[in-house]
Amino acid sequence: MAGQAILGETVLKSAMAMEGTALTVEALVADHSRMVFRIAYSILRNHHDAEDAAQECFLRVWKHKDRLHEVSNPKTWLARIAWTTALDKRRSGRKMVSLNDGESGPELMESLSDSTLAADEQVAGRQKLQLLQRLIAGLPDELGQTVELSTVQELNSAEIAEVMKIPEGSVRTRLFRARKQLKEKLAVLLEGKKHG
């Protein structure tokens, strides 16, 4: 950790020694890198890919460093860049868990209910997330993307609307419809477990 801190300080100094706009980019990295990573992770569902997307996002920002002064809301501007970067990365065919991979929905539900032991809690949590990921992947794109952005803690509905370039009311409508569909799918899975 100490080595990383020294390295970070060195990189920070060299970044500040770059052109004057580099300080602004560095400030964006310091303030919003966590949000950028989470946005990318909500879409890519992989730490390595999310970090690559965050890196690429800030590279895109750096390429437009001469126009940073024109940005009115850096947070949502950066969030939109992160979102489009992650979507591009997902479309490019990076590994994504499909609905047919691994365990099926009922099997996951079975394991969730039976995993009462503390040692299995971590596995159960991962399986829960895999289940939700598969349910979201089954939604239409506009609903699924809205739900994915809504899971990022740093973004509220107004910021999601600005990122997606849609009205805030549309965000709420989409979230309501998405939530309804997700509950129906969960109910079907629970019924299947009971009858199975």
Place this chain on the structure above:
Amino acid sequence: MADQEKDKQMQIDDMLDSLLANYSSAEPRPGLETRILAGLQGAAENESLAGWWNFKWLWAGAVAAAIIVAAVLIGGRHRIEPPKHVMAKTSSAIPEPAIQPHAPIAPKETVRIYRRKSRATKQPQNAALALSQRPTVFPTPTPLSEQEQLLLRYMTATPREELIAQSHPDEPPVVGDQDQTEAIPDLTLIPQKLGNTR
């Protein structure tokens, strides 16, 4: 029955909320900012390096273009230069001879103009240049030679009757019949002698 359905819905709601709450709660690995800044610094260095290389290639391209242009100009100058002997033969600056109108036209001495075959395919510029300098009068008038000038002077100074008299060839002297028969040897025997030698 309704309570069971309500409980079921509440259970599903709670499950969905818990799932969504943890969906994007992943934390990045330590040092994310450092790695991002290092990546940016690397990108900046690459960009400056690429700019320097572009500048270098620009200069190299300019020098190469200058060399090519110089080579083309030097080669073109050698190629356009016309052959000297053609220019000398076809020059229109040669004065025409002064010929008196009443004097008979003497047969001209044929002047052989030596011309090298023009390489039309290889040197079209030379062919075009030779065509542009071709004289309008053909054959090209040439000055009289010294012998021609002496002959012309003699003809103008000599009376016309004397010239006519001199134009006839001298008649052979009249010889008698006897002398003619004696003078001509008998050639009939010669073939026979020749035939015996076979």
